[in-house]
Amino acid sequence: MADRNAGSNGSNGLNAEFETLAVHAGQEPDPATGAVVVPIHTASTFAQDGVGGLRAGFEYARSGNPTRAALETSLAALERGAEALAFASGLAASDALLRAVCRPGSHVVIPADAYGGTYRLFARVLAEWGVEHTAADLSDPAAASAAIRPGSTALVWCETPTNPLLAIADIAALASIAHGADALLVVDNTFASPYLCQPLTLGADVVVHSTTKYLGGHSDVVGGAVVTASAELAQRVRFIQNAAGAVPGPFDAWLVLRGVKTLPVRMDRHCANAREVAALLSAHPAVHAVHYPGLPGHPGHDVAAKQMRDFGGMVSFQLAAGAEGALAVCAATRLFTLAESLGGVESLIEHPASMTHASVAGSPLAVPDDLVRLSVGIEAVDDLLTDLEQALHAG
Numbered sequence: 001m002a003d004r005n006a007g008s009n010g011s012n013g014l015n016a017e018f019e020t021l022a023v024h025a026g027q028e029p030d031p032a033t034g035a036v037v038v039p040i041h042t043a044s045t046f047a048q049d050g051v052g053g054l055r056a057g058f059e060y061a062r063s064g065n066p067t068r069a070a071l072e073t074s075l076a077a078l079e080r081g082a083e084a085l086a087f088a089s090g091l092a093a094s095d096a097l098l099r100a101v102c103r104p105g106s107h108v109v110i111p112a113d114a115y116g117g118t119y120r121l122f123a124r125v126l127a128e129w130g131v132e133h134t135a136a137d138l139s140d141p142a143a144a145s146a147a148i149r150p151g152s153t154a155l156v157w158c159e160t161p162t163n164p165l166l167a168i169a170d171i172a173a174l175a176s177i178a179h180g181a182d183a184l185l186v187v188d189n190t191f192a193s194p195y196l197c198q199p200l201t202l203g204a205d206v207v208v209h210s211t212t213k214y215l216g217g218h219s220d221v222v223g224g225a226v227v228t229a230s231a232e233l234a235q236r237v238r239f240i241q242n243a244a245g246a247v248p249g250p251f252d253a254w255l256v257l258r259g260v261k262t263l264p265v266r267m268d269r270h271c272a273n274a275r276e277v278a279a280l281l282s283a284h285p286a287v288h289a290v291h292y293p294g295l296p297g298h299p300g301h302d303v304a305a306k307q308m309r310d311f312g313g314m315v316s317f318q319l320a321a322g323a324e325g326a327l328a329v330c331a332a333t334r335l336f337t338l339a340e341s342l343g344g345v346e347s348l349i350e351h352p353a354s355m356t357h358a359s360v361a362g363s364p365l366a367v368p369d370d371l372v373r374l375s376v377g378i379e380a381v382d383d384l385l386t387d388l389e390q391a392l393h394a395g
């Protein structure tokens, strides 16, 4: 299986621009039929030409599937990685990576602001297997350095922008801190997507994604991915994936591949709309703080401008009227749908303290209860602004 990403699919596009790779990497016409769209291969097993005589490297679909392989080629090209592995969910991807890298006694540095499910994986699952963690404000490289335990820190886990406070970590600075301690830098690139930021080109060792979000882009699939700078690490993660089995089905892999093709055009609109939403919120008397790295006053604005193509589609804000105000706004929008998740074409609103981040209540990662998070969609921006205006009035 090791060479199945090395064939015809991605190599022609490796020097192309991102938008071209999104459409073509891993997605050449099917050699057997000429179909211009990668087929959904549902077979669980593949005929062998004599024992061990695999036709295209495929034998059993947990170990490898052609639709999934096409997605992996695409994601590796988009992140400029050596190899990518597609998973059944973002957390399945994180879990496999952590089991490949950590051992009982390993220590990891995690962000003080992060996706709640990632924190739960460290605090409630890996902790039971002897993996210790320290939460640190990774937007401050000195705090990251101080959290490292030389000799036992196996990795620094970073999210940028963070969920839900949109803090920015300097990926190049964290890479040199991690490497100075012989640790890996892992970046959860879900919020930025590879269109806006490519952590491996800035020195990170591994990127993880919830492809459920911007890569899939249409709120119709759950998936994840690990992309590595080194083929050797990919092999270790692939071993865990095959041994433990958290693979995506072929239809799910196909949906993500379909989403990837329009990632650049969708992201451009997400970013443009989010910029206007952040401007409206910043000027509104009912709002006391807006978290959006595109605002010049955001503490991570300069780092974001340096390492990202644009500032993303996620905005969070705090209400002057406190938690009650936040809940009232969440109840009053008509176009922004009250729902968890993010990164789809439709705009969503949520209250992190009681929804996505309920699992971090009382932990160092607890979020303010007056906070509202928006996933700004690709609708006409005037309709979004009108909806927020009326909801803020109601709140």
Ligand SMILES: *Cc1c(COP(=O)(O)O)cnc(C)c1O
Pocket: 089, 090, 091, 092, 115, 117, 118, 159, 163, 188, 190, 191, 209, 210, 211, 212, 213, 222, 223, 224
């Ligand atoms: C959603 C999300 C995850 C988890 O992904 P699933 O696909 O839900 O398992 C991880 N990190 C971030 C930043 C997320 O938003």
